[in-house]
Amino acid sequence: MKIAVLAGGISTERDVSLVTGREVYKALKENGHKAILLDAYLGCETGPDEVFDADIDWASKVAPISEAAPDIEEVKRLRGADSKEFFGPNVIKICQAADIVFMALHGDCGENGKVQAAFDLMGIKYTGTDSLSSALAMDKSLSKLMFKMYGVSTPDSYMLKSIDDDYRPQYPCVVKICNGGSSVGVYIANNESEYKSAVREAFGYESRVMVEEYIKGREFTCCVIEGRALPIVEIEPKSGFYDYKNKYQEGSTIETCPANIDEATTARIQAEAVKAYNALGIKTYARMDFLMSDTNEVYCLEANTLPGMTPTSLIPQEAAAAGVGYGQLCEWIIKISLQKWD
Numbered sequence: 001m002k003i004a005v006l007a008g009g010i011s012t013e014r015d016v017s018l019v020t021g022r023e024v025y026k027a028l029k030e031n032g033h034k035a036i037l038l039d040a041y042l043g044c045e046t047g048p049d050e051v052f053d054a055d056i057d058w059a060s061k062v063a064p065i066s067e068a069a070p071d072i073e074e075v076k077r078l079r080g081a082d083s084k085e086f087f088g089p090n091v092i093k094i095c096q097a098a099d100i101v102f103m104a105l106h107g108d109c110g111e112n113g114k115v116q117a118a119f120d121l122m123g124i125k126y127t128g129t130d131s132l133s134s135a136l137a138m139d140k141s142l143s144k145l146m147f148k149m150y151g152v153s154t155p156d157s158y159m160l161k162s163i164d165d166d167y168r169p170q171y172p173c174v175v176k177i178c179n180g181g182s183s184v185g186v187y188i189a190n191n192e193s194e195y196k197s198a199v200r201e202a203f204g205y206e207s208r209v210m211v212e213e214y215i216k217g218r219e220f221t222c223c224v225i226e227g228r229a230l231p232i233v234e235i236e237p238k239s240g241f242y243d244y245k246n247k248y249q250e251g252s253t254i255e256t257c258p259a260n261i262d263e264a265t266t267a268r269i270q271a272e273a274v275k276a277y278n279a280l281g282i283k284t285y286a287r288m289d290f291l292m293s294d295t296n297e298v299y300c301l302e303a304n305t306l307p308g309m310t311p312t313s314l315i316p317q318e319a320a321a322a323g324v325g326y327g328q329l330c331e332w333i334i335k336i337s338l339q340k341w342d
C-alpha cells in the first residue's frame with residue numbers, strides 16, 4: 001500500500017510525534033509498503049506523483065527527543081511567510097494520493113479531531129478514531145463529563161474561570177490545562193505559592209485550566225484495541241511524577257508490563273479502560289491513563305487517541321506482552337482503521 005505517515009505538526013508534542021512517525025515509517029517500509037514520513041506542517045518538496053517512489057531516507061531526518069518540549073515559534077519561522085495554513089506544501093495532495101494516512105500526530109492539531117474532520121471532507125482515509133471522539137478525548141474537561149455520565153471513576157475537578165479565580169484548593173492538588181499532552185502544562189502544587197505559579201504558567205498555555213484532586217498511589221495505563229483491553233503497564237518514575245522528561249528520556253521511568261497486580265485488579269482496570277473508551281465513542285484504538293489510590297480506588301485520568309509509538313512508548317510494550325510485535329501492531333491499526341470505510 002501507499003502509506004503517508006503523518007507527523008510533526010505544531011503542538012508541544014511535535015518532537016515526540018516525529019519519533020513516533022519515524023518508527024512507524026520504518027516498520028511499514030520493512031513490511032513492504034511504499035511508506036513515506038510526512039511533516040504535516042513543514043510539508044514536502046516532492047509532489048504526490050513521485051514521492052512514494054522517491055529514494056529519500058526519511059528516517060534520518062528526525063532528531064532525538066530533547067529533555068524539554070520544542071519551541072514552536074522557531075518551527076513556524078522555518079516555514080516562513082505562508083505559515084497561516086496548518087498543512088505544509090504538498091501535504092494534502094500526498095495524503096489524497098495515499099491509500100491511507102497513518103496518523104502519527106500528537107497533541108492539538110491531529111489528536112483533537114481537526115485533521116480527521118478535514119480528511120473526512122477531503123476523502124482521505126486515516127488511522128485511528130474519528131473527529132468527534134478525538135475532540136472529546138483531547139479536552140480533559142469534556143472527557144471527564146462523559147466519564148461521569150458513563151460511570152467511569154475520575155478525580156474530582158474544578159474548572160478555573162480565569163487566572164484570577166479565587167478557588168481555594170486542598171493541597172496537594174494538580175493544576176492542568178484541558179488540551180495538553182505529554183504532561184506539558186501539568187503541575188502538582190503542594191502549597192499556595194506553588195499553586196499560584198502553576199495557575200499562572202498553565203494559563204500561559206491556554207485559557208481552559210482545571211484543578212484536580214491529587215491521587216496518591218500507583219500509576220497504570222491500558223490500551224484498548226477494537227474494544228478489547230491489552231495487558232496493563234505500571235509506570236513508576238524514578239523521581240517526581242510522570243512528566244515530559246520522565247516520559248521520553250530512556251531509563252528515567254520503570255515500566256512493568258504486564259503490571260504486577262492481581263487478576264481482579266487487572267480485570268477492574270481493563271474494564272474501566274473499555275468503559276472510558278466507549279464513553280468517548282472511540283473507534284479503533286486508544287490508551288487510557290489511570291491512578292490507583294492507596295485504598296485501591298481506580299481513577300481514569302484521560303484517554304489518548306493517538307498514543308505515542310516511540311521506542312520507549314507504552315502501546316508497543318502492551319502489544320508485545322500480548323504477543324504482537326511493533327510491525328504487526330502497525331498492520332493491525334491499519335486493518336481496523338480501514339474497516340471504518342467498509
Ligand SMILES: Nc1ncnc2c1ncn2[C@@H]1O[C@H](COP(=O)(O)OP(=O)(O)O)[C@@H](O)[C@H]1O
Nearest residue numbers: 174180181182183212213214215241242289301
Ligand atoms: N489527579 C492526579 N493526581 C496525581 N497525579 C496526577 C494527577 N493527574 C495527573 N497526574 C500526573 O501527571 C501525569 C500527566 O497527567 P495526564 O492527565 O495524564 O495528562 P497528559 O495528557 O499530559 O498525559 C500523569 O501521568 C500523572 O503522573
Ligand SMILES: [Mg+2]
Nearest residue numbers: 182289301302
Ligand atoms: Mg496522560
